[in-house]
Amino acid sequence: MxxxxxxxxxxxxxxxxxxxxxxxxxxxxxxPPVPAASAGALKLELNRAETTPAGCRLSFLAVNSTGKALQAPAYELVFFSPDGIIEQLTVFDFGAMPEGKTVVRQFDVPGLGCGAGRILLNGPVGCEAEDAAHCGAALELASRTALSFDK
CATH class of the missing domain: 1.20.5 (Single alpha-helices involved in coiled-coils or other helix-helix interfaces)
Incomplete structure (x- = not known):
């Protein structure tokens, strides 16, 4: 037994x-693993680019490791065609970003395709504001899409 x-x-x-x-x-x-950001940095990852009837929908993962909450970080982005021609210039306001948190932000860019090309982060916007901590933050950029995302 x-x-x-x-x-x-x-x-x-x-x-x-x-x-x-x-x-x-x-x-x-x-x-999926959350992208890590270096201490003192703000990481912006272009996680998804989806073509919609109106244009291109971009989804970003943002990791705030700057050491302080960011009230409304905004950045000017420049969109290039696969041939390197500037197609559009726009500002994305990422909204409140608590320190140490990962957030997802989504933006629709009307009249723009999501095929191969490049997005240039031209720089921060709103740096004359009193609480513009994002202006001096180190940026780490990454893309999981066919679009290149750099500064």
Whole structure:
């Protein structure tokens, strides 16, 4: 009788292991890693570029590691065609960004395609304001799309 109880115990552990492995793998797929930002930096990652009937919808992940909350960081972005021709210049206001938090911001750019090309972060906007901590923050840029995103 003792040999059956050992087999049953081994069977339970094997079944638990077989269930745990796929669940662990699914968890890893469900929770993509959050991009890290260096201390004192603001990381902006162009995470998705989606063509809509009106134009291009851009989704950004932003990680604020500047050491202070940012009230309304805004940046001027320049959109280039794949041929290097300037297509559009616009300002994106990223809204409140608490320190140490990751936030997602989405912007629609009317009349612009999301194909290959380049987005240049031309610089911060609103630097004459009293609370414009983003103006001096180190920027780290990244893109997970076909669009290049740099400064």
């Amino acid at each position: 003792k040999s059956w109880s050992v087999f049953i115990e081994i069977g339970r552990w094997t079944a638990a292991a077989l269930v745990a492995v796929p669940l662990t793998a699914m968890t890893a797929l469900a929770d």
